[in-house]
Amino acid sequence: MIRFPLIILVSLLAHALTKAQEPFTLKGTIDTTENAIYYFYYEVGDSGITDTVRLKKGGAFEISGYIEEPSRLFVSIEDKYNPRVVGDFIVYQGWLEPGKEHIFKGFRDWQKGWDNFEISDSKTDSLSREWSKLSVLEDKEEITRAQSRFIEEHLGSYYVLQVLYGKLRNDEDLTRVRDLLSRIPAHLQSTFKYKKSLDMLAVKDNISIGSVFPDFEQADTSSNMQRLSDIRKNKFILVDFWASWCGPCRAENPHLVKAYNQYHEKGFDIIGVSLDKDRDEWIQAIHDDKQVWHHVSDLKGFDNEVAKSLYIRSIPSNFLLDPTGKIIARDIRGEELTRLLGEILN
Template sequence: MKKYLFFAASAALLMACSEKPGYDITGTVSDSNLNGKYVYLYTYGSNDAAPLDSALVQNGTFTLKGTQETPALRTLRFAEDVVEPVRANTGENAPFSATFILENGKLQATLGPSSSVKGTPENDALATLQDKIKATRQDWDKLIKDMKSEDKEVAEAAGKKLDEIDAAVTSFVKSYITDNNNKQSAAKLFYDFRYNLTEDEQNDIIAQADSVFKTVPGINAMIDHLNILKNVAVGKQFTDFEMADAKGQMHKLSEYVGNGKNVVLIDFWASWCPPCRREMPNLVNAYKQYKNKGFEIIGISLDSNADAWAKGVKDLNITWPQLSDLQGWKNAGAALYGVNSIPHTVLVDKDGTIIAKNLHGNELNAKLKEVVK
């Protein structure tokens, strides 16, 4: 009998050793209306592709099991006709959807108005960060509403508070990214917060990141974009291009820039862009103050409709030269200057050297006071 027990124990041990490790996702769904519906597992960044797996929600729970050879970003969500997609705040999960690191181990998914996946060190760290982001933004919706107030003081106070919250969130997200430059979750956040990070900050992060970080969807495009920006960095000569004015006549940028006469602000904007419209009165005032002192502005519009462009120029009292190829975000000049958000400004000295980028408001006024004599 002892001999039999020995062999039985040995066989069980061998079977256990031969079993591949796997993942076991236990999920809960807070909405009872989703009972009887399927939740799907997708490759992150490929939501149009077929799901990798699915699970039926029963009594508010579901289970997914499998084996994952290497950790990878995945997204859990319902079909769009079951849960209508909602755009989430940057860095947060959308309701009833969660992006996480799929890796072998026991994972716990919570899908609801606030969603998360926990159970492994990286997923736990990501969920903690997301909770911190959400807590910091607890007054976000009210402040957005207050910004639209007709009471100027209320609107300005709300705008200031929103900027403070945004800066705080960006600060601790940046810390997470730099502390985890070998993690896919950090790479996803890097992509999500790319508009909040300066060009120098992005270059520093990429320089330190490992190959796993760089495999995340979107990172290669960011690297390509940063390489374009190096060609139009501060201290470089401006890049020339040719584009039509509102009458269809072609002009080279060099007709206005680098001719030894003026300091020139190249302003990438569009009539449909609210931040551009908010900034325009400042540009109008700066132009009035400095246009006879060796200062010029050349507007590059990312409009795609000629009538909307013309109306924007008129309504905003723009009197400086304007060019556009009416290709929207595919604007050829914007591509050469790595423009992926507007308003985007490039300040060029009289000899064609780029001396500053993305100056707005008081920062632009201070710089013009320094360089335009």
């Protein structure tokens, strides 16, 4: 067996750690007024970091940070332009890579899409631009074929891993995504994105039609803990993810009220899981919409523990369960719930 002196091993380890922790740098200019304030947000695992930057003379700026894998970059300003936008107004979106020194140039016309900025030395950003160009092809089938070719040709890239992650979040072609994830090369299998994708795929399997919906517990409007398995005993139950601030959710509520009033006495119930943050607004919406069924929330918005565990990132979203807890339908809209319950309970 070959033995290395301890001092050499320590030196090698220190070198490896230094290399792994080498920061990225992003510097350049944005074509706008001096002293303008921009917010640079980049993803780190399940969260992210925001650097607030005041542009210098000539629109110059520089930021640096540590990322372990390619990270999406969002550059935004205070929103004074679009009243429909919640939060800051995003003007540039790109990709950073670990240990790279990126040169950035942001142009004044934000409406140009990918052409409104340049970022150097980012293979991931270059692939994202190639992918975005596929969506403007004229024929839908041509788009599908082109995207499939792209995925196969770049299966060893981090960006394709991001594409597959996005498909999982949108419940797109899970069988195909499962196959592609099984073929992801070894150098990407240690990334957060790959592990997160596998976890999401497992969760998607657990909330597919025919699966037993995972049990959960949260506080009701009186701060008492309510457990799904206690509520659904011997009932068909709709688990409805919604929020007071969600317009489409509120538009669906009259249909839920109708179904509840018509079939509650025959063995149907609802538990609403709110993605609200404001307790008063949540309770007021329940009252205004005449939702007399069960309601729970941890008042964490989209960080609601139940919603996060099921990767629910858009609402309204719902699941219809039979008395054993098995999922028999999901994302039911309009009169479909009343019709379906009529077939089951009449």
